Amino acid sequence: MAEEFAEYYEANKKAIFNYALYRVSFDRDIAEDLTSEIFLKAFTAFKSFDRKRSFKTWIFTIAHNHLINYYSSKKTTLSLDEAYVVMKEEDVGAAVDKKGVLDKVFHIVADLPEAQREIVIMKFVNDLEYDEIASVLGKEQGTVRTALSRAISSIKAKYDQQ
């Protein structure tokens, strides 16, 4: 069972780590710890995991619940420069080329209301589909689409202002 779980862990650890990292204002140590806690929590419940379901949706649901209490106390954000410092070379990739533009977007996203920010992260950083996000948040797909659309409009508006 542990071997099977390890496979799931390897496949999803980066997504959960980034989800946590974006949610806890890029405090890398906290994000690392939270990722471990999320996966260990998942492991203790792994027996009851229905293999017909998507593991990705399941682990994101656990992560969402785990971070609900955590997020509010960690509102401050690091600058993108500081975030880059903690990245490894291979993480940066193409992002470096558009650093100035991304920096603006990054800060706008960081300033979004939490509910909108979470959906944006799940959609664009974690590449989750609408139905997956809806399942994680326990909402209708339509509600998720509307919320995301509003978030993108808000980002666009703020981007134009700057």
Place this chain on the structure above:
Amino acid sequence: MINNNIEKLLHDLPRFNRSQRADDVFYEKLNGFAEASDESASFFGLFVRRFAFGTVALALVAFFATATVSYRSDVVHGNFLYPLKEYGERVELAFAFSAEGKVNAHIRFSDRRLEEANSIISRYPAGMSFIPVAVASNFSAINLNDEDAKNLDLTLSDMHAEIAAALDVAGTSEMEDDITEKVIAKIETAVERHVQALDGMEKRTGDGTKNIIRKVSDGQKGFAVKVKDVKEKAKTKMQERKRRKADIELRKIEKSEKSESEKEEKSAKKDEDKDESDQRKKVESAKRFPKRDRANTSRVD
């Protein structure tokens, strides 16, 4: 153009890798969890967790059933349930809070020991009962094997010890006079009952067993002296208490009489003082206004 591509930019937001150190720590923890999970998934663990309520209920039923069974008189020294019986009695005694309760508990335990002694002897056939007792010689008497003889000895010694404990409580505890009399009477009755039963046992048993019984029976008879002693002590205590009570009453009366006479004395002295002061006032007044006062008075009149 930037506005149109904002979603693309969002997709390009940086993704970070989890550190190797964090991975290592996680796997270490995961192994620990997996081992713990394997242990708890063992058959017994699974059984206990799945049927936790039933297991507890079953354990309780088993405990009470065993405790009840252990109170039977055929559970004697040497029986595997006997320690449970002893433990139960210790609990009973702990819950007897008053001195009277403790005496009653000790008497109850001594009666149980007697029943156990009877039970040990009753395991043996009663000999040839058709032979008249007067004619029957030792061959029809009950002779216990070594182990039973030892158990009988222990049981009767315990019976003796319980009565001694009851007497000790009765002799040392502070109780109301009527309760003291009541518990001593109970002990006396119990001792009589035991001596009678032991005599009966003695008649049924052979020489070896007879000696064990007689030793305890003599000890029980010896209690008569101790009971008398406790009675005497109780009587002395009662008289002492009565005397102290009477003393207190007497002191109270004396005190009240004394305070009464003091009051009277004070009142008399007060009257005397008042008379004296009145007299003094009159004299002084007469000195100050000798004739004019009288003249004024006669004019007004």
